[in-house]
Amino acid sequence: METLERLLSEHPFFKGLDPRYIQLIAGCAREVTFKAGEFIFREGDAASHFWLIRNGKISLEVFAPGRGPIMIETLSDSDVMGWSWAVPPYRKQYDARALELTRALEFDALCIRGKCEEEPRLGYELFKRFSQIIGQRLQATRMRLLDIYGTHA
Amino acid sequence: MVLTLRPQTTPAVHIDPMMPTPFRVQRVRRETSDTFTLELEALAPAVRAFAPGQFNMVYLFGVGEVPISISGDPSRPEILVHTVRAVGPVTTAICKLKRGDILGVRGPFGSCWPVVEAAGNDIVVITGGVGLAPLRPAIYYVLAHRGEYGRVALLYGARTPGDMLYRKELEAWRGQFDLQVDVTVDAAKPDEWRGNVGVVTTLIPRAHFDPHHVTALVCGPEIMMRFTILELQKRGLRDDQIYISMERNMKCAIGFCGRCQYGPNFICKDGPVFRFDTVKAVFGKREI
Amino acid sequence: MIGEKVVVERQDFQKLFDALRQRGYQTVGPTVRQGAIVYDQIASVEALPIGWTDEQDGGTYRLKKRDDQALFGYVVGPHSWKKFLHPPLLSLWKAKKNGKGFEIVPDNSDPPQYAFIGVRSCELHAIAIQDRVFTNGKYVDPIYKARRERAFIVAVNCVQAGGTCFCLSMKTGPKAISGFDLALTEIIVDNGRHYFVVEVGTEQGASVLQKVPNKKAQPSDVANADERVQQATQQMGRHLDTTDIQDLLYRNLEHPRWDEVATRCLNCTNCTMVCPTCFCTTVEDVTDLTGQEAERVRKWDSCFTMDFSYVHGGSVRASPKARYRQWMTHKLASWIDQFGTSGCVGCGRCITWCPAAIDITEEVRAIRESELSKA
Numbered sequence: 001m002e003t004l005e006r007l008l009s010e011h012p013f014f015k016g017l018d019p020r021y022i023q024l025i026a027g028c029a030r031e032v033t034f035k036a037g038e039f040i041f042r043e044g045d046a047a048s049h050f051w052l053i054r055n056g057k058i059s060l061e062v063f064a065p066g067r068g069p070i071m072i073e074t075l076s077d078s079d080v081m082g083w084s085w086a087v088p089p090y091r092k093q094y095d096a097r098a099l100e101l102t103r104a105l106e107f108d109a110l111c112i113r114g115k116c117e118e119e120p121r122l123g124y125e126l127f128k129r130f131s132q133i134i135g136q137r138l139q140a141t142r143m144r145l146l147d148i149y150g151t152h153a
Numbered sequence: 154m155v156l157t158l159r160p161q162t163t164p165a166v167h168i169d170p171m172m173p174t175p176f177r178v179q180r181v182r183r184e185t186s187d188t189f190t191l192e193l194e195a196l197a198p199a200v201r202a203f204a205p206g207q208f209n210m211v212y213l214f215g216v217g218e219v220p221i222s223i224s225g226d227p228s229r230p231e232i233l234v235h236t237v238r239a240v241g242p243v244t245t246a247i248c249k250l251k252r253g254d255i256l257g258v259r260g261p262f263g264s265c266w267p268v269v270e271a272a273g274n275d276i277v278v279i280t281g282g283v284g285l286a287p288l289r290p291a292i293y294y295v296l297a298h299r300g301e302y303g304r305v306a307l308l309y310g311a312r313t314p315g316d317m318l319y320r321k322e323l324e325a326w327r328g329q330f331d332l333q334v335d336v337t338v339d340a341a342k343p344d345e346w347r348g349n350v351g352v353v354t355t356l357i358p359r360a361h362f363d364p365h366h367v368t369a370l371v372c373g374p375e376i377m378m379r380f381t382i383l384e385l386q387k388r389g390l391r392d393d394q395i396y397i398s399m400e401r402n403m404k405c406a407i408g409f410c411g412r413c414q415y416g417p418n419f420i421c422k423d424g425p426v427f428r429f430d431t432v433k434a435v436f437g438k439r440e441i
Numbered sequence: 442m443i444g445e446k447v448v449v450e451r452q453d454f455q456k457l458f459d460a461l462r463q464r465g466y467q468t469v470g471p472t473v474r475q476g477a478i479v480y481d482q483i484a485s486v487e488a489l490p491i492g493w494t495d496e497q498d499g500g501t502y503r504l505k506k507r508d509d510q511a512l513f514g515y516v517v518g519p520h521s522w523k524k525f526l527h528p529p530l531l532s533l534w535k536a537k538k539n540g541k542g543f544e545i546v547p548d549n550s551d552p553p554q555y556a557f558i559g560v561r562s563c564e565l566h567a568i569a570i571q572d573r574v575f576t577n578g579k580y581v582d583p584i585y586k587a588r589r590e591r592a593f594i595v596a597v598n599c600v601q602a603g604g605t606c607f608c609l610s611m612k613t614g615p616k617a618i619s620g621f622d623l624a625l626t627e628i629i630v631d632n633g634r635h636y637f638v639v640e641v642g643t644e645q646g647a648s649v650l651q652k653v654p655n656k657k658a659q660p661s662d663v664a665n666a667d668e669r670v671q672q673a674t675q676q677m678g679r680h681l682d683t684t685d686i687q688d689l690l691y692r693n694l695e696h697p698r699w700d701e702v703a704t705r706c707l708n709c710t711n712c713t714m715v716c717p718t719c720f721c722t723t724v725e726d727v728t729d730l731t732g733q734e735a736e737r738v739r740k741w742d743s744c745f746t747m748d749f750s751y752v753h754g755g756s757v758r759a760s761p762k763a764r765y766r767q768w769m770t771h772k773l774a775s776w777i778d779q780f781g782t783s784g785c786v787g788c789g790r791c792i793t794w795c796p797a798a799i800d801i802t803e804e805v806r807a808i809r810e811s812e813l814s815k816a
Contacts, residue, residue, distance in 0.1 A: 069343050076349075140351055140352045140355060143354070144340070169583065171739075215735045216726065217726045240753035253541060400752060401752060402757075404722070408579065412723075412750065417775035438694060440758045
């Protein structure tokens with residue numbers, strides 16, 4: 001547990017978080033490893049976890065009939081993966097597949113949500129951080145919508 | 154070593170700047186479905202020496218003339234290289250040329266990437282789509298003088314893996330141990346791509362450079378450059394550390410037709426490469 | 442001889458034309474055509490707009506008969522001397538197909554040699570401004586340079602100002618100070634005497650003058666001439682406050698006034714056509730039907746057209762507002778950064794020939810005053 005706490009407090013995502021909250025969160029976390037090609041979750045799965053990628057690469061994919069799987073985003077070292085755990089109906093919208101051997105910290109979302117109900121301040125601190133992630137993903141997605149490399153003739 | 158790369162604008166031979174010199178197509182390489190790279194050789198005395206970032210006016214007999222960046226190796230100017238994307242009648246016709254066909258060329262024109270001035274700094278090149286074409290000569294130059302620079306990173310974004318330019322070269326550069334090459338695409342099929350997916354700006358936080366001692370060279374669609382500059386500023390770069398390449402309508406390339414004006418600047422002679430702080434006042438302003 | 446002032450009588454004026462034509466100059470000057478005073482080839486005094494004057498205001502131009510027979514009793518019309526120095530239509534070169542390649546045949550015809558008769562002070566400044574554009578930079582326009590070097594300039598000092606004139610505001614007149622071979626001030630006295638006080642500007646001017654009967658000007662003649670030119674300064678039809686004009690416009694690129702003027706501006710390009718300093722062009726590559734011969738042609742163009750700012754995908758300045766803003770900020774602000782002077786000489790043509798009577802001096806005033814009211 002002590003090592004996990006140190007890992008969390010060093011990570012930029014949790015920077016500035018009260019050590020007591022780090023301890024609380026660490027209680028919901030464990031280290032995991034995904035093999036290359038392994039699915040971490042599938043579209044429709046309950047959003048019961050989120051991850052902090054330590055190193056490796058994960059691809060978010062959508063499967064379209066007739067088109068096959070399409071990669072819409074890749075996440076790698078230090079990225080946070082998964083925000084649907086915080087937003088009802090708590091369901092995953094994409095598939096996630098490890099492209100290479102990936103080590104991550106996995107957080108039990110039910111556990112975290114429980115702790116946030118008990119300690120609303122913790123909930124606010126996590127909200128501040130996750131809203132940034134959602135915002136960044138939204139902006140990046142909007143930029144891709146613009147099809148900036150297209151010819152638009 | 155004295156590096157004397159300055160924009161070449163005074164012709165050694167007295168040529169009317171509105172008259173093209175014939176060049177012959179030696180080789181055509183297909184880069185993507187709508188982009189081709191042509192290697193040309195001069196058929197008459199012409200200025201071939203150029204500085205990275207400069208462009209020529211390329212003329213196709215009876216069809217028209219368009220500005221195209223030079224994409225070759227500045228240390229081997231006898232082979233003129235142009236990467237052309239078919240977006241209009243002239244470029245579409247140029248993309249249909251074969252070995253032996255003749256084109257007219259005037260130039261080189263414009264300002265250049267500050268590869269000489271940047272000696273001693275880290276270099277980060279951020280580009281997307283066809284934007285890599287005007288930057289390739291700068292990359293060649295930096296790699297040829299690798300010892301003069303600190304860390305060198307190339308961040309490149311494209312729509313799909315099939316839309317990337319210079320694929321083999323990118324892979325070769327990636328294989329060099331003294332160069333960080335990160336590539337990303339907007340979308341891909343997993344069986345054809347094992348790299349990153351996402352916009353090129355997402356590569357910036359992970360690029361290896363010292364924000365206090367870096368020169369950033371940015372080229373691509375204006376929207377991409379806008380967001381790239383924001384990310385670079387987030388990493389602590391000042392506006393005078395960032396260089397961009399701008400594009401506007403051009404007919405003469407010598408500052409007389411007036412069409413390429415961008416605020417008070419003529420892109421054909423004050424640009425196309427600009428240090429960002431010099432155009433900051435108009436950059437991103439609508440319809441300027 | 443330079444700086445010397447002489448008097449030439451009206452009845453000898455034709456000899457000035459003759460002297461110039463004898464030296465091979467094509468004499469060009471004002472003449473009446475279709476209700477306006479335009480610039481064209483003229484061989485004799487009789488072709489000048491004798492006894493005519495012009496009444497000008499926003500979107501208004503009328504000719505009116507004077508009650509005297511003055512040769513230069515008007516100001517400026519829709520033409521400017523750029524018509525001759527920077528021709529509206531020019532073939533740059535022709536080319537022939539040659540196997541897979543082509544061969545270019547440059548135009549080697551002799552450049553014309555013009556003598557401009559009746560150049561106003563504002564126009565001298567406009568020519569000097571275009572000199573900077575075409576001959577002072579990295580590249581020199583050989584067409585402009587050749588015509589300009591060969592041109593002989595007979596300037597005329599304005600003794601009356603026009604309804605849309607504001608050369609006083611732009612410090613470009615009404616008196617011709619330099620840039621001429623000869624400068625005339627026309628004087629008609631009550632008793633009927635009609636003469637010109639002529640100032641010699643160059644050796645060329647002095648040489649031509651030798652063929653025209655003249656005598657040394659008396660101090661009273663010179664005083665007469667100066668007094669009449671001084672009158673013109675009192676009659677300026679418009680005024681433009683140039684204080685801090687560059688920053689004023691640069692800091693107001695998003696001012697609502699641009700939207701307001703855009704509701705009136707038709708983007709008809711008249712202002713750019715009549716403006717003596719506007720120089721923008723397009724270059725067209727054309728071919729004959731067989732595809733064997735091609736030609737590169739240069740033509741006047743205007744920043745008010747959609748094509749002007751076209752890049753693949755569309756025009757950068759798609760809205761009329763953006764195009765008006767480009768023209769005005771270029772003319773009054775960016776021009777200073779580019780060439781070291783204002784692009785405007787206060788001739789008032791853009792005001793007179795705008796079908797919507799848009800007034801550049803009024804637009805500046807509106808923006809300036811809106812800042813004052815905010816302060």
